Amino acid sequence: MAGASGSGKSSMVAGLLLALAPAIREDLARVIGIDPKGGMEFGMCAELFHLLAADSDEHLVVGLEAAAALTAQRTRELRSRTRQHVPTTAEPFYVVLVDEVASLTTYIADRALRSRAQAALGQLLTKGRAPGVSVVGCVQDPRKEVVDLRGLFTTRVGLRMTEKTEVAMVLGDGARDRGARCDQISALTPGIGYVVDDEDQTLTKVRSVYVDDEQMRWLARTYPSPTREDVGSVIPVQRDEPTPRKKAKSAPTKGGESS
16 A cells, blocks of 8 residues: 555545454454554554564564564465365454554664564565465555565555556556556545555545544444454564584694693
């Protein structure tokens, strides 16, 4: 989901949570929130989230890695059982909601953390659909160098954009010629955009529902997640440590002792 600042990404996300709320309360769906803005986006409706990562770059990455580990575990569990997950209360559907993808893949200063985030996100996008783990990623700047994994999102939403070239980056070549004039959407009409699905390339004009802050708080109080996991208690993905080099022994002296 791409759009300039103030284009309505928050409204799109609020509409998604509104639609998921009954399934969240029944534990048919669980939402993992990754909020690089320190909780400003998702904090007021935190009760809707099974897991919410927001406090630090480390927490954001660990939240992504937890979702990736869950995906890997579920693929093993579903092996030989089915090729497409069906949500139940025993095996709920997971939505990994990332407020600003570029904050993880590009703007984290720590190179090791940034690499971990890219790896976890890549695993989710290439493996998550069949085992019932979907990623919703929001981005303000859709340039390729900012979001290298953009092509792995199978459904793309283009809201108001600042340049013509960004439309093709998000919705694909020819989308603007077919009517997706995202660069011409008025700043006075946030929430209007176009959706393209990879399966049939159908272009659909949409408008998000408007949900204000008080309605989001009411939604969280009324449809809270029955499960809650604290990102601080999540065990980070184990990574192979480099094997220490053995200290070479020196040749024995004439007296038979090593120097």
